[in-house]
Amino acid sequence: MAILFLVEIAGGKVKKASFEVASYAAQYGASVGKEAVGLAIGSASEADLAQLGIYGAKKIIHANNAGFDSFDASAYAKAIAEVAGQVNADTIVISQTLTGKAVAPVVSARLKAGIVSGAVGLPDANFVVKKAAFSGKAFAYVKVETPVKVVALVPNSFGASKGDGTAAVEASAIAPAASRITVKEVVRQTGDVAPLPEAELVVSAGRGMKGPENWGIIEDLANVLGATTACSRPVADVHWRPHHEHVGQTGVAIRPNLYIAVGISGAIQHLAGVNQSKCIVVINKDPEAPFFKAADYGIVGDAFEVVPKLTEAIKAFKASQH
């Protein structure tokens, strides 16, 4: 018996979210005496895949057929279902990245395996799993009643814990089912920082910035922290910032460790997308901004003065740590 997890690859590299599901599968597996086995779909080096052993994976099955490069949720799901059968997996763990959100329900229906989507904790002895619900306003404990189970894990909710060890990488000849979807173009942001749903540190700004030309101080703060930038809905709507940066109920829901919100009032729809952040810092010139009620730390002040000062203070702090 095994716990199977999906290893996602983007641009030839293992996605950070996949280290987390490796940890999750390994820790759950250890509690029930089963091995964590990853299914990696796409092209990546054997050395990179073996690294998943650090997070507790025993074996990585590598499906490297070029046909998988054009993403089709059904083709992924068929491959996962087939490999789950081969390794006799009774639990399948998939990160709720945008890829995972497409694939996990297809796998669930294909295997008639009950799914917990939005999981934020490990299964207990009765396979009851805590999940986020009501857009972060509550949690539900869901019991899966089927022999095979699917867990769709919220990115950055569990954490990736490092140990030592390497995973054996085994090439699989598994080929995708004939795809009915043709991918024409993939456009990705470039740079070193983690894409939004996976980011641990996020600096976000809103209308209080007054115009797109003023985003330099936000980017400076993000750079010194190694954080990803984000924005509120009104800012994306008027194209001050790219659409993919919009966090909130209609945009991307995120769960970073640290969320710094500058010039965002904190409307309920915005909070719904960020309220699961572990630590929230709000900088706003309006002391009545509702966001302060959801924040851990707040500064009432002018962003154009406070943010550059904060950037300098963090720089000085980081320098003092070396």
Add this chain to the structure above:
Amino acid sequence: MKFLVCISLVPDTTTKISFVDNDTKFNNDKVQWILNPYDEWYALVRALELKEANGGTVTVVNVGGAENDQVIRKALAIGADDAIRIDAAGELDSYAIAAEIAAVAKSGGYDMILLGKETISYNGSNIGGMVAELTDLPYVSYASKLDMAGNTATIEREIEGGKEVLTVDTPFVISAAKGMAEARIPNMKGIMAAKTKPLQVVAPQGVANLTSVVKYELPPAKSACKMISPDNVEELVQLLHNEAKMI
């Protein structure tokens, strides 16, 4: 072209969430139920736009009891031609709901099945992928743009930090995110017409749940926000380091 739009009912965004029966059931008391915004704003409106441009019919489908009819009529008021309510009682999980919808979808011969990217209540993002698998149709999730030329759709979908452009032929299942369409407010003519549009009630297949909710829990109350003087940002840095352990 025949469009089927799956609509779910959810508590209004501003609802104070609470639970009853020892935290095992959602407290329905005084809850204002609305169409799930993503189903309404993006999936339904885009289907209506495509119908208006190229002809066809838009059917909405909902799984639930007669108490849902009033909200289903809102979808008709916005412009759907007819509605199907699958008259299932009790708490259904995502698989049971998807299986009920799949049965209706199969018998109706639809060219496109649309729904929102997720509900704002359970945030599962499950129904679309499950309906696609149960009807053996291709599935495109988190679409932000959808254009049709004949039977071929060109779709933009969100991926981490970017987007993907793809094509797929009908029939297919698509989940809709921001960008697909703009919300429409029903006008008086639509509201009047909705009263006489067909709302067909069909018996459920009685598909069994694969999961159950054991209990609910509210997040722990947030401790009060620590305010820091704008003239002392160094204090924030120290708190983030020593207390929050974030940097």
